[in-house]
């Protein structure tokens with residue numbers, strides 16, 4: 257991910273230029289939309305391998321197709337039904353698939369255009385090694401594992417993050433992973449395509465929302481903004497540049513982001529699991545197979561866990577306080593083996609953005 261920093265920095269550079277232009281002309285603008293442009297460019301360029309230009313060109317075909325593709329999704333309604341009535345999965349899932357297929361046959365060319373676009377890039381890169389680039393798509397194209405390597409992958413290695421898995425918690429998962437992977441030695445084209453869409457779906461709105469809320473906090477907290485600015489100037493004075501490594505020295509900014517993600521977690525309904533066995537949780541019996549949704553907002557605003565939960569207090573994430581936070585009490589990126597992969601990448605992405613952003617002073621109007 258470190259190698260992809262230049263792509264991200266270039267995209268952030270475009271954003272900064274646009275903000276500077278708007279500031280000069282004193283024109284009103286919606287920062288949230290600008291962040292969406294930023295994250296679409298980053299994901300388009302790193303995951304789809306396409307030279308997008310969404311930030312400069314609001315009619316960029318990648319953006320138009322993405323918007324059209326997401327707008328015509330019929331899935332949300334069915335996902336909602338499936339979450340509420342998992343016992344009807346066997347009936348609801350095929351209906352949802354059928355409706356999706358018919359809907360897309362009638363209305364959708366955007367989805368197809370995106371798929372065709374990514375297939376074209378895959379084909380060209382395979383034919384011409386000179387077109388190799390350091391991005392997520394290339395990593396997927398290159399991904400290969402021998403049977404032996406697959407056998408030795410542990411559930412622990414699949415778990416990104418600092419929280420330790422509970423003892424014995426993933427035994428079932430580990431076995432099924434091994435079984436699944438025995439037949440799969442490399443990522444197939446279908447899986448590459450599916451992953452591209454997953455990155456788009458999972459990355460574009462979440463990251464831009466996190467950036468927008470953090471900006472909202474900074475606008476209202478000039479003192480916080482000033483402290484971040486001082487920290488950045490210190491790091492710039494010492495290290496000369498902000499990159500994947502030096503950004504780690506921005507400790508206060510890191511605390512500000514962590515607190516922003518606590519107060520305004522961008523994902524509040526999609527951390528879901530199914531109980532793999534009967535479980536007694538205090539007075540509650542959770543039967544095997546129960547669908548469970550983690551109440552992220554409630555967890556992040558529970559006064560028993562976070563005193564004065566509606567107050568912005570980045571010091572909650574000072575190292576001496578952070579060590580006492582229960583890993584399950586703070587879940588902006590989920591938890592366990594299906595958490596948001598490579599947290600570092602996301603944190604760097606959202607950090608590098610406003611890091612440059614605080615060169616611009618944002619004030620309330």
Ligand code: HEM
Nearest residue numbers: 455458459462463466523527588589590591594595596602
């Ligand atoms: C601030 C930004 C982001 C937040 C808050 C966030 C949050 C989350 C959450 C809560 C989950 C569900 C985890 C779970 O069930 O335990 C998730 C999953 C995921 N996220 Fe993110 N995400 C962010 C950015 C991104 C980006 C930039 C990408 C990729 C480009 C991404 C890719 C994924 C993927 C692929 C999954 C599914 C993982 C799996 O099911 O194994 N996310 N994310």
